[in-house]
Amino acid sequence: MSDAGADPAIAVAIRRKTYSGRGGHVEAVRDLAFTVHPGETVCLIGPSGAGKTTTLRILLGLDRDFEGSVTPDPASLRIGIVFQEPRLLPWRSVEQNVRLSLPRPERGRPLDALFEELGLSPWRDRYPGELSLGMARRVALARALALEPRLLVLDEPFVSLDDAAASALRGVVFAAARRRHAAVLMVTHNVPEALEVADRLLLLTPRPARLVAAVPLATPKADRSRAWSEATRRDLAARYPDTVAA
Ligand code: ADP
Ligand code: MG
Numbered sequence: 686m687s688d689a690g691a692d693p694a695i696a697v698a699i700r701r702k703t704y705s706g707r708g709g710h711v712e713a714v715r716d717l718a719f720t721v722h723p724g725e726t727v728c729l730i731g732p733s734g735a736g737k738t739t740t741l742r743i744l745l746g747l748d749r750d751f752e753g754s755v756t757p758d759p760a761s762l763r764i765g766i767v768f769q770e771p772r773l774l775p776w777r778s779v780e781q782n783v784r785l786s787l788p789r790p791e792r793g794r795p796l797d798a799l800f801e802e803l804g805l806s807p808w809r810d811r812y813p814g815e816l817s818l819g820m821a822r823r824v825a826l827a828r829a830l831a832l833e834p835r836l837l838v839l840d841e842p843f844v845s846l847d848d849a850a851a852s853a854l855r856g857v858v859f860a861a862a863r864r865r866h867a868a869v870l871m872v873t874h875n876v877p878e879a880l881e882v883a884d885r886l887l888l889l890t891p892r893p894a895r896l897v898a899a900v901p902l903a904t905p906k907a908d909r910s911r912a913w914s915e916a917t918r919r920d921l922a923a924r925y926p927d928t929v930a931a
Contacts, residue, residue, distance in 0.1 A: 716896070
């Protein structure tokens, strides 16, 4: 459940983001504004190269070269991030990877409950090279959750996994987010996946990313059947053909 009345976990308003280089200028985002509330899951959906990762980098505070605002300042907000690439340190154990991501004074903190929750207890002393992609993403998730984030940002976290691994990881991710009443912002290409987990969809244009539509999904998640998902996807594809494939 989201509390739409409460203050948003984050409010993003990007007026314009342009990359400048030897090849000239690339406008990546224009007039894209949205909020995510505590306990709410919002999915950003847009074509490849639209400007989704650019948007995430801006709201994470990794890119400050843009026109617009992010409130509160990302530096003051605990944001957990899981990129598509797990980005683990190969010469450190699973546990060390998680601990090293924490601010120094918190590195000795007990993490048993977190490893247990994510099914990682047997893997604590293993090294990233020994892990499947699904397990490596769990470690990346553990690293994000160890921070006790108010906002969890996921950039296509389930791609390249087989259906069983994707579905298992999805279960773990959203149960963990619910337990913490965290806000979740997820980028995905996968519309059925978004229809399964989201409270709201944000549909983006091809580059430069602009908001085409914000689509609230009122149907409770427990009642979202395959038929509902397919009908909703078809309806969105008819209305927003540049964003949702038919
Ligand atoms: P998406 O995540 O939606 O696939 P991105 O945000 O990664 O898209 O990229 C949006 C556009 O900006 C693309 O055309 C990409 O080539 C360009 N772009 C991304 N990063 C840079 C960069 N560091 N320098 C120049 N252009 C970039
Ligand atoms: Mg991307």
